[in-house]
Amino acid sequence: MTARASLTTSPTLAQIARRAGVSVPTVSRVANGRRPVAASTRERVERVMEELGYVRRRPRKQQADALLVDVVLPELTGLWVGEFLRGAQGAARTSGAQIVLSELSNENCFAPLAARSSVGVVLGMAQPDQTQLDWLTGEGIPCVGVATAGPTSGRVPTVVPADRPGARQAVEHLLALGHRRIAVLTGSRAHPYVSEQLAGVEEALHAAGTTARSEYLRDGTPDFSSAVCSMNELLDLATPPTAVFAGSVALAGGAVVAAATRGFAVPEDLSIVGCGGLSAPKLPPHLTSVRLPIGDMAAVAVGMLLAGEPGPAPFMREMPARLVMRNSTAAPPRGVASRRRGRRDAGTADVTEPRPSSY
Known part of the structure; x- marks a missing residue:
């Protein structure tokens, strides 16, 4: 199986939404059990999920003892990485959460996110390509970028330095x-x-x-x-x-x-x-x-995810230098x-x- 195929084996939330005639956020709520959805709508969405073979992520209420936040970085050895991780881990620890660290190496790096059922993903100066970003959006996985650019511009809430x-x-x-x-x-x-x-x-x-x-x-x-x-x-x-x-x-x-x-x-x-x-x-x-403020930006991004759905894109918060x-x-x-x-x-x-x- 190729890396590209691994991102598309399960139907995306966008595909389910089109088939069920609802929005992607509605499908995300049904899949993750975060907010109430009308019974008839829930039944229709769940029927489409079953027809398309969607693999449901575990509801977050079942993982209260293991709250996870994914952090994806373009490298793990840069001078800035240590400060970034200290900020991210500090914010996570305050809320009783844990950081799962990944390196943006290829398309396959995002595939485990669906099964892991984390709160969301912080893209720390990482520039996902269009295919990766479409997959994250289609799966309804909350994302916050930190000093990101490229395809994420205007599509992912972002924290940037001044x-x-x-x-x-x-x-x-x-x-x-x-x-x-x-x-x-x-x-x-x-x-x-x-x-x-x-x-x-x-x-x-x-x-x-x-x-x-x-x-x-x-x-x-x-x-x-x-x-x-x-x-x-x-x-x-x-x-x-x-x-x-x-x-x-x-x-x-x-x-x-x-x-x-x-x-x-x-x-x-x-x-x-x-x-x-x-x-x-x-x-x-x-x-x-x-x-x-590299560490502060990381902490703010993690905090946004742990507080709930980040503000809609294009949302940008500028941190002072x-x-x-x-x-x-x-x-x-x-x-x-x-x-x-x-x-x-x-x-x-x-x-x-x-x-x-x-x-």
């Missing part, structure tokens, strides 16, 4: 220090959070009476190696930047390493602000960062001459490369 205000705070801080030559390292503009970050940068610069310089913008793959290459390009400019806003921990780490191997001291020669709130391992100095001051920023150096240029071989830096992460 990326735009966070980026604006970072650039306002650099401007207040006296920087005007501010570079930006981000991921691909195809991701909504990148567009929000860039909008925040533009707002801060506009309010200061200036605009972004195209030669100071580097967008693309949000990983450590790309950041090293991009930072070297920026340092090779005739008028290099005096400050950098990096849209993720991995990008900030790459910027620090590239600067160090070229002989630029942080923050004396170059100020760097990261985003994510997590310190990349073995990368001095401690980064001034926009702290994204805040600038955490550390020691990677300072006033700009006096003149380009004070900024040392060193060797280009960034690969010789004696540091541990942090794992790529969107946050």
Whole structure:
């Protein structure tokens, strides 16, 4: 049996709803016994379920001693995963629930959800494809996304970080220090959070009476190696930047390493602000960062599921970000001459490369 087939063996709630002439939420209520349904409607839906061979999920009232919340993540090793799981587990523990963790590896990862009869699923920065999302919706499984995009946009209630205000705070801080030559390292503009970050940068610069310089913008793959290459390009400019806003921990780490191997001291020669709130391992100095409330977002998403049906999509709750001051920023150096240029071989830096992460 293929992974795709495993998602479609049992009829979906949408198929049952069409045959019975009712809505998907009505079928979901009959299947899970959550709310009262008119006797005649219940009988009609149950008859269709039997005709189509639907495998009923256990009613939640039978699992009061084992309340489950599924959490699906795109990876289990990213720098942000630990904070996310602490937030999710804390919220679950408060309600006497347990977390079931899965990795979004293929279509088959969602198949056990129907038999497990969990309260619902938190999509933690995971981007299910259209087939997976259709299956979840058709089965009537409640979902809440955390910083998700792609097919989930507009279809799943979502908890997101305040990326735009966070980026604006970072650039306002650099401007207040006296920087005007501010570079930006981000991921691909195809991701909504990148567009929000860039909008925040533009707002801060506009309010200061200036605009972004195209030669100071580097967008693309949000990983450590790309950041090293991009930072070297920026340092090779005739008028290099005096400050950098990096849209993720991995990008900030790459910027620090590239600067160090070229002989630029942080923050004396170059100020760097990261985003994510997590310190990349073995990368001095401690980064001034926009702290994204990863754990808080996870806790809110779990809480929404445990409180009942989340609000209808497109529902979006934005969680505040805040600038955490550390020691990677300072006033700009006096003149380009004070900024040392060193060797280009960034690969010789004696540091541990942090794992790529969107946050």
